[in-house]
Amino acid sequence: MTTNSHQTNKTNQTDQKTILVAITDIFFYTKVRDALVPKGYRLEKARLQQDIAEKASATSPVAVILNMNDMALDAFQALETLKADPRSKTIPILAFANHEEVDTWNRAKALGVTKIVSRNEFSARTRELIEEMTQLKV
Numbered sequence: 476m477t478t479n480s481h482q483t484n485k486t487n488q489t490d491q492k493t494i495l496v497a498i499t500d501i502f503f504y505t506k507v508r509d510a511l512v513p514k515g516y517r518l519e520k521a522r523l524q525q526d527i528a529e530k531a532s533a534t535s536p537v538a539v540i541l542n543m544n545d546m547a548l549d550a551f552q553a554l555e556t557l558k559a560d561p562r563s564k565t566i567p568i569l570a571f572a573n574h575e576e577v578d579t580w581n582r583a584k585a586l587g588v589t590k591i592v593s594r595n596e597f598s599a600r601t602r603e604l605i606e607e608m609t610q611l612k613v
Contacts, residue, residue, distance in 0.1 A: 492515060492516045492517065492537050492609065493516070493517045493518075493519050493534045493535070493536045493537060494507070494511060494516050494517070494518055494519070494536055494537065494538050494539070494540060494605065495519050495521060495527070495530055495531055495534065495536040495538070495539045495540070495566075496518050496519065496520050496521065496539075496540045497521040497526075497527050497539065497540065497541045497542065497545070497548050497550065497553055498520075498540060498541075498542045498545060498548075499522070499542075499545055499546075499547040499548060500542060500545065503542055503571075503594075503597070503598070504520070506597075506598050506601055507540060507601055510601035510602040510605075511601065511602060511605060514602060516605070519534045519536060521548065521553075523548075524548055524549060524552065524553070527539075527548070527553045527556060527557065528553075528556045528557065528560065528563070531557060531560070531562070531563040531566060532560070532562050532563065536566060537566075537567075537608075537609045538566065538567045538568070538569060538605055538608045538609055539553075539557065539563075539566055539567070539568045539569070540568075540569050540570075540571075540605075541553055541554065541568060541569070541570040541571075541588070542570075542571060542572075543570050543571065543572035543576075543579050543580075543583055543591070544572055544573055544576070544579070544594075550570065550583070551582060551583070551586060554568065554570075554583065554586040554587060554588060555586060558586060558587040564587075567589040567590075567608040567609065568587070568588045568589045568590075569588075569589065569590050569591075569592070569597075569604055569605065569608050570583050570588045570590070570591040570592075571591065571592050571593065571594050571596070571597035572591060572593070572594065573593070573594060574593035574594070574595070589608060590604065590607070590608060592604065
């Protein structure tokens, strides 16, 4: 009698992939949820500014998603906080912003975002972008 333990272990590892989502816009959050949850990712939502650092430390996410244009959360402050903390500074950060906001893109890159894309690309390729990001973290 044989069991398929390798497949079970692989499924369990996939189930443990937590993404910290710092997005308050319901449209983009729904896009993230619909793209990632069916693939075994678990989403941890940051609803308040202080949630970002606290949840990054508590959940050890494999990636963080930031909306650089979020009106409720300061994405620049979040980047500064995450990059200043030794426990979270190596977590890959995927950000998205309006493609016309060159200053936002440049500032996000200067603060250490791993990848920044346009809002349209983020909406169209959420899962693929996260898979690229999580492959960066070994």
